[in-house]
Amino acid sequence: MAFTATAISFPDPRQASIDGACSESKLPSPNQDHLPSEPSFEQPQQQQPSPKFKSSAMLSRWSRARSIRSGRMLDRLAQNDKLMEPDLGSPQALSPGCASPVSNRYAWFGRSRSDVSEATAAKQIYMVSDGTGWTAEHSVKAALGQFDHSLVDRKCPVNTHLFSGIDDGDKLMEVIKQAAKEDAMLVYTLADPSMVESAKQACSLWEIPSADVLGPITEAVASHLGVTPSGLPRGARGRHVPLTEEYFKRIEAVEFTIKQDDGALPQNLRKADIVLAGVSRTGKTPLSIYLAQKGYKVANVPIVMGVGLPKTLFEVDPEKVFGMTINPVVLQTIRRVRARNLGFGVEAGSNYFDMDYVREELDFAGKVFAQNPIWPVIEVTGKAIEETAAVVLRLYHDRKQKCSMPRISKRY
Amino acid sequence: MAFTATAISFPDPRQASIDGACSESKLPSPNQDHLPSEPSFEQPQQQQPSPKFKSSAMLSRWSRARSIRSGRMLDRLAQNDKLMEPDLGSPQALSPGCASPVSNRYAWFGRSRSDVSEATAAKQIYMVSDGTGWTAEHSVKAALGQFDHSLVDRKCPVNTHLFSGIDDGDKLMEVIKQAAKEDAMLVYTLADPSMVESAKQACSLWEIPSADVLGPITEAVASHLGVTPSGLPRGARGRHVPLTEEYFKRIEAVEFTIKQDDGALPQNLRKADIVLAGVSRTGKTPLSIYLAQKGYKVANVPIVMGVGLPKTLFEVDPEKVFGMTINPVVLQTIRRVRARNLGFGVEAGSNYFDMDYVREELDFAGKVFAQNPIWPVIEVTGKAIEETAAVVLRLYHDRKQKCSMPRISKRY
Structure with a gap:
């Protein structure tokens, strides 16, 4: 049973009226299943994507950021008013059921703007891709990092929803329709230009805020290389991953790293690209694995008070060894959770997360690091x-290159 | 020794003339170290970012893609002419040393356009970030996937260079200057708006093709959430990763997965979220680790002809088991490389990469899969x-949700 994506054949919504599918003027209202009695509105203003919506995207990002930055939490709808309707003054634009570009979105739901602003606080982000979706997910995660301050205290919880392998126009429309229903924004990475065009049109028509993650960078790279993008998503026929040296190197790195985990096979430390040393729960294992995925062979060596360190640790090139340290209070918390997950309680009599012990062990590690001043301590x-x-990788490459402008370089 | 990023204080180039640093009109020519005798050109046209350059970015992406798509390899300079100078007809724009926006870039290097187009074929992509740089790297890799066809046959090799932790304006300018020297394009993920502004201005002034990866999506999310982005890069003071359930879950998943690798501890298969089964070298281990990083506990079970499978494999929920299969010719190649890396040659007498054996073992696996029809075979x-x-994750979530529109959802 093969799961490769099928070839993409998506009718352009502007041409598809011939076979009746997805004609722009026939695009179904997203909530038609839920609210069949909703009065259908006239759509003359929707025959073309709203120029107001388009122009909003061109407003200076940072002048807006500055205005938001002044400290107030903006009501999203109020902001939409400002961005999409700078000249909005007429009350009829706010009247329910009106066909104005702004009100349509809420008209579908049979609720007024104030209803919407009082709705559930969680915001939805839809991510749709004709490939794996990892680029969309990664980018959204990075962007959400800019809102830690509001996510952490749950003022503004966010749910993301990843739809990968959306490789034809019908599936795409279904996802976008659902995004409209859930009042979500849409982030997309679509390799096929006709899919991008459809997504743009649907988002414009249904007034779904959207961001194209892959398009602008692909365009810039195409221009820089002077080469046409293939337009083929990952997994499409004709896009097979070749068995390159890189491919084997990465797999070898992962396998090496797994075998070396937690101080195993100290005789192999010489073969490692990077050696991590630190007390228990400084994150050596997940860090090793993360680096291995990037193609580095990593060995990690636990530092345990009263347990001798392998001789080979001091014999290998010290420039590839990295010490890891952590605040004792945080370490205690992490160790306590660890012990609980392993089923050990305080009664187990271990000093594993005893504060004095934690501090002493960190001091012990600190002395080892002090005796090996070439090791950076992270x-x-x-x-x-x-x-x-x-x-770690910045320092690793800085040391290898010994040049004035350190970088991590790769050849494609 | 702490390696946390320091607070960012970057003088706005437009205001910095007071202290002499980075004033736009004083931005150093990138090659001033290399070519001090290069005649300095008048810069009246450079006082503001070139409007021509800006407008080029608004040209329809797909109309350009279509024209490129017709099949010809575009000479990048010819394309630059088209994009940046639609009305370029005057010979003086091509004369060396002229201050026109297009010719400046090449004038720095003391070479003519034809020299440039005959230069080394490898194209450079600079990636700069005030955080980890992984978002830039991930996005560039995804975008380069659209040029597999030209990279594979080395018609157009590409070198990428990642500069992470670039957390002040001076470092940023140094990188961008170097990008200009190397005729590179610049991809950036900068959280601090003043850094973005500086990057934009420098790229515009020095005519470096560029793409802002994080900005547009952050802007769209900010607008959707109605919350101000923090403007703080990863690693900045004040942006600490909290010890959330998610944090512990991910670490636990990685540790579980490592321990279960290669059929170890079959008694633990019940505790796994996902179980992978397949013959040697179908990529079970790297796939397990990749999934573990995403927070799934994965166990993998090797299928070896003549070796019994663990009983628990057939006792666990069959909906979480995935079979893996592969083309025999490709498998033979991978096994041959594997054997070589392990130091075994043909003389070792193993049938590990013997074609008949490879086929038989795949057939054997196929029979196991056929007896367990609920397992999807990838x-x-x-x-x-x-x-x-x-x-795998699409199928896994489809089965768990049993809903009409399967997705992978997360809460932030």
């Missing part, structure tokens, strides 16, 4: 694995 | 790990 407190990985 | 031939992961 402070991991409050860092995601990805961040620590970035620090 | 064809991994020519698929990257990320692609197979997308297929």
Whole structure:
């Protein structure tokens, strides 16, 4: 049973009226299943994507950011008014059932603007891709990192929904329709230009805020290389991953790293590209695996008070060894959770997360690091694995290159 | 020794003339170190970013793609002429040393346009980030996937260079200057608006093709959430990763998966979210690790002809078991490389990569799969790990949700 994507054949909504599918003027109202009695509105203004909506995207990002930055939480609908309807003053634009571009979106739901603003606080982000969807997911996650301050305290919870392998126009329309129903925004990575065009038109027509993640960068790269993009999503016929050196190197790195985990096979430390040393729960294992996925062979060596370190640790090139340290209070918390997950309680009599012990063990590790001053010591407190990985790799490549402008270079 | 990023204080180039740093009119010519004798050109036209350059970015992406798509390899400079100088007809615009926006870039290098187009074929892509840089790297990799056809046959090799943790304006300018020297394009993910502004201005002034990966999506999300982005890059003070359930779940998944690798501890299959079964070298281990990083506990079970499978494999919920299969010729190639890497040659007498054996073992696996029709069988031939992961997770969530529009949902 093969799961490769089928060839894409998506009728352009502007031409498809011949066979009756997806003609723009026939695009179904997203809530037609839910609210069949909703009065259908006239659509003369929707025959073309709203120029007002388009122009809003061109407003200076940072002048807007600055105005938001002044500190107030903006009501999204109020902002939409400002962005999409700078000249909005007429009350009829707000009247329910009116065919104005702004009110249509809410008219579908048979509720007024105030109803909408009082609706559930969680915001929905739809991510749709004709490939794996990982680029969309990664980018949304990075963007959401800019809103940590509001997500953490749950003022503004966000749900993301990833739809991958959406490789024909019908499936795409179904997802976008659902996005409209759920009042979601849409983030898309679509390789096929006709799919992009359809997504744009549907989002414009249904007034779904959207962002094209792959398009602008692909366009810029195409222009830089002077080469046409293939327009084929990952997994499409004709896009097979070749068995390159890179492919084997990465798999080998992952397998090596798994075998070396937690101080196993210290005789192999020489073969590692990177060696991590630190006390238990400084994140050596997930960091090792993250780096391995990027093609580095990683070995990690636990530092345990009272347990001798392998001799080979001090024999390998010290420039590839990295110490890891962490705030003792945070470490205690992490160890307590770890012990609970393993089924050990306080009564187990272990000093594993005893504060004095935690501090002593960190001091012990600190002395080992002090005796090996070439090892950089990475402070991991409050860092995601990805961040620590970035620090390690920056230092690793700086040392290898010994040049004025360190970088991580790759050849494609 | 802590490696946390320091607070960002970057002088706005337009205001910095007071302290002499980075004033736009004083932006150093990128090659001033290399070519001090290069006649300095008047810069009256550079006081503001070139409107021509800006407008080119608004040209319809797909009308351009279509024209490129016709099949010819475009000479990038010819394309630049078209995009940036639609009315370019005057010979003086091509004269060396002229201050026109297009010719400046090449004037720095003291070479003519024809020299440039005859230069080394490898194209450079600079990626710069005030955080980890992984979003830029991921996006560039995805975009380059659209040019597989030209990269594979080396018609157009590409080198990427990642500069992470670029957290002040001076470092940023140094990288962009170097990008200009190397005739590179610039892809950036910068959280700080003043850094973005500087990057834009420098790229515009020095005519470096560029793409802002994080900005547009952050802007769209900000508008959707009605919340101000923090403007803080990853690793900045004040952006600490909290010890959430998600954090512990992911680490636990990675540790579980490592312990279960290659059929170890079959008694734990019940605890796995996903179980992968397949013959040696179908990519079970790297796939397991990839999925584990996403928070799934994965166990993998090798199918070896003549070796009994663990009883627990048939006792667990069959909806979480996935079979993996592959084209025998491709498998033979992968096994041959594997054997070589392990130091075994043909003389070792193993039938590990013998074609008859490979086929028989795949047939044997096929029979196991046929006896367990609920297990989906994933064809991994020519698929990257990320692609197979997308297929597995799509099926996994489809089965769990049993809804009409399957998706992978997360809460932030």
